[in-house]
Amino acid sequence: MRKILIVGGGYAGFYTAWKLERRLRRGEAEVTIVDPRPYLTYQPFLPEVVAGSVEARHAGVSLRRHLRRTRVVAGAVTAIDHGHRVVTVRPADGETFELDYDIVVVTAGAVTRKFPVPGIGEQAIGLKHVEEAVAIRDRLLTAFDRAATLPAGPLRARLLTVTFVGGGFSGVEGFGELLSLATALLRRYPEIARDELRFHLVEASGRILPEVTDRPGRWVVRSLEERGARVHLDTQVVSAVGGHVVLSTGEEFDSDLIVWTAGNGANPVVGNHTDLPVDARGYVVVRPDLRVGTDAAPVPDAWAAGDAAAVPDLAVPGRRTVPNAQHAYRQGKRLAGNIVATLRGKEPKEYLHHSLGAIATLGLGRGIFQYRRVVITGPLAWLMHRGYHVLAVPSWERKVRVLAIWLAQALFGRDVLSLASVQHPRDAFVAGGEPPMSSAPAAGPTGHDRTERTAPAPRG
Structure with missing residues (x-):
């Protein structure tokens, strides 16, 4: 079986693994996902966690509960050596170790951008x-x-x-x-x-x-x-x-x-500790079909999506897709379909998504949509x-839990x-x-x- 290794269990990584489980035939490939946290953070809910409108645990989606045919490795990938098809993993305890793979999927996401401001x-x-x-x-x-x-x-x-x-x-x-x-x-x-x-x-x-x-x-x-x-x-x-x-x-x-x-900055692992091509800002260079590389020089068996990748925006030529959940979710689904297609000798499809608009909460009963x-x-x-977000959060289990909290808040007020x-x-x-x-x-x-x-x- 081909070994598929996913670096990062955020939106793009989670959906790639989730859809691969549903598309791969039994025995066709084995999937491993590596992330320091054992859950996907549904970041659009974080402001409501701040306000107590969403229970903290309900803004996370357990990787082990929902990825039942995927091996979950708790650790941080510190280096990607695609030339030798291995990544270096640093667990919370114990020595670092290496994982080998046939196909790598880089969905490591971005990190909080900091400036040298005293204090x-x-x-x-x-x-x-x-x-x-x-x-x-x-x-x-x-x-x-x-x-x-x-x-x-x-x-x-x-x-x-x-x-x-x-x-x-x-x-x-x-x-x-x-x-x-x-x-x-x-x-x-x-x-x-x-x-x-x-x-x-x-x-x-x-x-x-x-x-x-x-x-x-x-x-x-x-x-x-x-x-x-x-x-x-x-x-x-x-x-x-x-x-x-x-x-x-x-x-x-x-x-x-x-x-x-x-704002966000490039993940240092992607920008500094990999032999995959990255742009001047430290993001993985990808083609419209989410394969790493350029049209003239694709990198075999390497894919990337989400906030760590400079994905061309075919809906707005000349720009890269905005790093948000709207794109990461859909890129993960497209990426899974493209990997399965290439495993079966078919051509991958390009990622194209027209924005559904921008929407934000500004507090209880206040918001803006454009x-x-x-x-x-x-x-x-x-x-x-x-x-929108109760429909978008992964799994019916999470949707029901979030709705229950909102109903309780409507009846009894804020906790x-x-x-x-x-x-x-x-x-x-x-x-x-x-x-x-x-x-x-x-x-x-x-x-x-x-x-x-x-x-x-x-x-x-």
Whole structure:
């Protein structure tokens, strides 16, 4: 049997394996998928995990539960040697080892793009994984509990100040959902006034949500500002040392919660540790049929898709496909079909997908949708967002679980329970009955980066 190795268990990798299981004849090929995390992260749900509208576990899809004929290897691929048909895998425990293959599928995804801003590495939380979304929610809830017991002053103001860096979909959706949660919390915290909340969204360019046109983008800015937020366009974070945020405009403030969503960068494994062809930005060079290489020089037995690949966009000639779930899902399905076709001596088909539009949630009952010149805002767009994503999340099991949570929320309201102590599970045991104050984030340099100590997981 041919050995098919998939590097990365994100969207593109998961769907490639899932569809291969359904298309391959028994004994035709064996499939292995390698990823540090044992689940696919459904990233469009992360903003709702931040707001508590989706249970954290329901934003992940277990690889072992749903890929029943695929070998799942828990580890990070650190090198791809296609010349010798092997990859190097680093598990969480034990020595690194090699896996051989006949066909490689690179769906390693992208990583959070960072800049050398002082303090960001020590203070900020990303929004690319479920653990980060949970940490952001718990930090806000804990900050409300702490601020409610403090008199007016710098520490109370710091605890009630939130900063998001990056105005793409991930940043704007996470910002809008967290703002919606914070506003709803005020009803349960009479000690805190509405004007004490300070939410800052910082974007280096002159607009947010680049996937929509200028006019809808400006509407989103107005909508957020009407809800009390500050949107800083054409602005950069110069420093965040000790939680003290300094902007390029000269404005300064202390912020207890800083979320970094300033775009994606090439996966370093793909960009630096493979003999496959990559472009100047570190993305795998692929043909329209998702085979690695160019029309003039294809690479045998190598395929790539998702955020790690520079896939030509046949719907918009001269550009590459936008790195989002809409494309990764469909590229995974097409890639599986093309691999099966080549195994059976047939020609692969080119990937072509016309965008279904852009849709974003901005908080409970608020959203925006654009398809060409059609723009829908408000509750209808929010309902469309929920409807689309509950249909798109893999497996009926996950769809039912998510719908059940939404129904419970509609009946009983938001769940405002903070489990920040989960990030420090031994504190209560070590304290031996003392008040568990050590689980609360410090006012100065924080320890919340514990959720980021695991190496970034390649996502497809």
